Amino acid sequence: MxxxxxxxxxxxxxxxxxxxxxxxxxxxxxxxITLIFPIILARDAKLTGDAFLDLVSLSMLGLGVATVTxxxxxxxxxxxxxxxxxxxxxYLGPSLFALQKGGLALVFGMTVVAGLVQIAVAPMLRRLRxxxxxxxxxxxxxxxxxxxxxxxxxxxLGIVDQExxxxxxxxxxxxxxxxxxxxxxxxxxYGKMFCVLIGMLVGYAASAAVGIFDLSSVLxxxxxxxxxVPHLSHVGFSFDWLLFAPFAVAALAATLRVMGDVSNAQxxxxxxxxxxxxxxxxxxxxxxxxxxxxxxxxxxxGVNSYSSSIGLSGATGVTSRSVGYAIGIAFAVLAxxxxxxxxxxxxxxxxxxxxLFFTAAFVLTSGLQxxxxxxxxxxxxxVIGFSFAAAVAADIYHNALMAVPIxxxxxxxxxxxxxxxxxxxxxxxxxxxxRQRVSMKLEPGDINREALERFLSEQGARWAARRxxxxxxxxxxxxxxxxxxxxxxxxxxQASFDEFNLDIRMRYAGVPLVIPERRPTPREIVASGxxxxxxxxxxxxxSADRITCRTSGxxxxxxxxxxx
Amino acid sequence: xxxxxxxxxxxxxxxVCIMTLAGRIDSTNANDVQGELTRLFGSGEKSVVLxxxxxxxLTSAAFRVLLVASDEAERNAAKLVLCSVAxxxxxxxxxxxxxxxxxxxxxxxxxxxxxx
Numbered sequence: 302m303x304x305x306x307x308x309x310x311x312x313x314x315x316x317x318x319x320x321x322x323x324x325x326x327x328x329x330x331x332x333x334i335t336l337i338f339p340i341i342l343a344r345d346a347k348l349t350g351d352a353f354l355d356l357v358s359l360s361m362l363g364l365g366v367a368t369v370t371x372x373x374x375x376x377x378x379x380x381x382x383x384x385x386x387x388x389x390x391x392y393l394g395p396s397l398f399a400l401q402k403g404g405l406a407l408v409f410g411m412t413v414v415a416g417l418v419q420i421a422v423a424p425m426l427r428r429l430r431x432x433x434x435x436x437x438x439x440x441x442x443x444x445x446x447x448x449x450x451x452x453x454x455x456x457x458l459g460i461v462d463q464e465x466x467x468x469x470x471x472x473x474x475x476x477x478x479x480x481x482x483x484x485x486x487x488x489x490x491y492g493k494m495f496c497v498l499i500g501m502l503v504g505y506a507a508s509a510a511v512g513i514f515d516l517s518s519v520l521x522x523x524x525x526x527x528x529x530v531p532h533l534s535h536v537g538f539s540f541d542w543l544l545f546a547p548f549a550v551a552a553l554a555a556t557l558r559v560m561g562d563v564s565n566a567q568x569x570x571x572x573x574x575x576x577x578x579x580x581x582x583x584x585x586x587x588x589x590x591x592x593x594x595x596x597x598x599x600x601x602x603g604v605n606s607y608s609s610s611i612g613l614s615g616a617t618g619v620t621s622r623s624v625g626y627a628i629g630i631a632f633a634v635l636a637x638x639x640x641x642x643x644x645x646x647x648x649x650x651x652x653x654x655x656x657l658f659f660t661a662a663f664v665l666t667s668g669l670q671x672x673x674x675x676x677x678x679x680x681x682x683x684v685i686g687f688s689f690a691a692a693v694a695a696d697i698y699h700n701a702l703m704a705v706p707i708x709x710x711x712x713x714x715x716x717x718x719x720x721x722x723x724x725x726x727x728x729x730x731x732x733x734x735x736r737q738r739v740s741m742k743l744e745p746g747d748i749n750r751e752a753l754e755r756f757l758s759e760q761g762a763r764w765a766a767r768r769x770x771x772x773x774x775x776x777x778x779x780x781x782x783x784x785x786x787x788x789x790x791x792x793x794x795q796a797s798f799d800e801f802n803l804d805i806r807m808r809y810a811g812v813p814l815v816i817p818e819r820r821p822t823p824r825e826i827v828a829s830g831x832x833x834x835x836x837x838x839x840x841x842x843x844s845a846d847r848i849t850c851r852t853s854g855x856x857x858x859x860x861x862x863x864x865x
Numbered sequence: 866x867x868x869x870x871x872x873x874x875x876x877x878x879x880x881v882c883i884m885t886l887a888g889r890i891d892s893t894n895a896n897d898v899q900g901e902l903t904r905l906f907g908s909g910e911k912s913v914v915l916x917x918x919x920x921x922x923l924t925s926a927a928f929r930v931l932l933v934a935s936d937e938a939e940r941n942a943a944k945l946v947l948c949s950v951a952x953x954x955x956x957x958x959x960x961x962x963x964x965x966x967x968x969x970x971x972x973x974x975x976x977x978x979x980x981x
Contacts, residue, residue: 479878480944750891754889772922773953779889784925827932840957843960
């Protein structure tokens with residue numbers, strides 16, 4: 302693992318307490334935006350007064366517990382990275398349906414079941430890794446970024462039912478977003494680290510100035526006490542098989558999101574990142590399952606990892622896992638202060654919008670970088686392009702797509718789930734006919750380097766191999782041809798690939814390749830063709846991860862191995 | 866157009882001749898590069914910048930040509946500098962221990978400043 306130079310505090314670092322506290326507060330502020338989902342549930346359940354505040358307070362406690370479990374570093378539970386949690390729209394459809402069918406008890410009971418599904422799936426992830434190669438993980442992250450950006454614009458412009466822009470909202474979100482951007486790009490250290498928090502505070506002040514920060518909308522008429530232990534009086538449990546499928550599908554969708562988010566967190570902490578580490582993904586998914594069970598047991602809502610927070614940690618350069626524990630403590634404390642629930646629940650929409658839009662930029666670009674680091678051929682273009690379009694269509698034609706049966710609504714009603722499901726299925730279909738081992742022959746008298754290069758390039762795109770590795774392999778194969786010259790029987794080339802290895806075997810009849818351990822001097826290289834060949838052999842030794850040359854009689858096999 | 870086919874371009878910036886190479890340089894076309902550089906030094910050019918920014922990769926044959934050209938520049942009291950050596954091409958220079966042998970600048974502008 303190589304630490305990226307722009308990180309201020311990496312995953313294993315422990316920032317000073319003041320910085321840790323402010324970083325945690327910044328995450329708390331953007332995570333609190335997602336309290337909107339349990340609040341929607343509470344309002345639809347007609348909870349009022351203390352029962353309403355209990356649900357919001359316990360939801361804050363749920364966010365704290367979920368963030369700690371997701372960030373934990375242990376063998377089976379936790380991703381090991383700063384991975385804050387959030388309530389997610391993925392569970393909104395199934396939860397509201399459960400509320401209609403059997404009240405809050407059924408919502409909480411089925412939420413626990415969804416957590417159990419995630420825990421059951423976690424150990425199987427390694428075996429399913431072919432379903433989520435790096436380019437699709439990148440697509441998932443990019444879709445999440447796009448969704449967050451869309452939500453951010455909606456909140457920023459005050460677009461609710463009618464497609465009209467609210468100018469007050471626009472001015473507040475503009476001021477808030479500009480503050481975040483200026484601090485993030487043109488300031489150093491503290492300004493960059495706390496750009497979102499400062500931008501949100503500026504947004505709160507601007508909202509108060511234009512009269513859209515309205516505490517009374519969530520403040521009970523009887524007022525709230527300063528300190529209160531939240532009660533579980535609204536909690537009960539029931540189960541209905543009819544609801545199993547939608548909650549299980551939602552749990553699988555949440556699993557995909559954890560995988561995308563944890564992959565992104567891994568990448569932020571490692572400039573040499575090439576593919577997801579599955580032990581960390583499995584730990585993250587198991588942790589998410591435990592967190593969902595906790596949320597169900599305390600009478601809250603389905604929780605998931607939070608892409609915005611991962612984007613925030615990338616933007617600010619603070620990815621320390623310790624911040625995750627601080628977030629947990631902060632939410633645990635805030636759960637006992639109802640006024641905190643009121644202030645966070647009354648967050649002005651344009652402030653939410655500016656924060657979501659800002660962090661979405663970092664999530665989106667991170668996903669695009671992961672995808673474009675791979676070579677993509679027509680098959681992969683279909684997989685990535687169609688799935689991205691399906692995700693966009695799910696947002697544009699949401700109402701039409703929600704006409705599908707309830708069991709399919711978690712798929713068609715959510716852009717992330719539809720895009721990911723489409724990518725996984727299309728990827729499986731497009732694998733048909735793609736061979737993992739291919740060969741070609743360069744005929745004697747016509748050692749055509751261009752044909753060799755084209756063959757390997759096309760194959761690399763079919764395999765969605767990493768561009769950098771494929772470039773080294775093409776150089777290696779051409780350099781071998783240069784050194785061996787024109788063998789009488791031509792050269793047979795065989796290339797094989799799996800996600801972890803790229804191997805090229807070149808067979809010919811003639812003199813074995815010389816692979817010197819010592820670098821030839823410039824004088825030796827200029828002096829004769831032998832010097833040039835020595836340099837060729839030496840470059841091959843250096844550029845491949847392993848090179849061997851075996852002879853059998855007159856036949857020679859050069860084996861170039863590249864770790865992928 | 867095949868991006869890997871070598872193309873050689875030339876422009877002037879005052880007294881400096883900038884030679885741009887694009888594509889793949891291997892034993893099939895290294896002599897073209899050598900021929901062009903020999904012609905430049907033979908015609909009295911004293912300041913040559915070789916821009917490798919669009920080169921995909923170069924093999925040992927290309928490195929030999931560059932070393933020969935460097936010697937030739939020295940014999941003609943001329944100066945040859947390289948610029949825009951990045952990514953995989955830079956890796957190859959480093960693997961071959963050739964970053965010390967040539968004068969290499971990050972950008973064309975940096976290279977031109979040397980001749981200002």
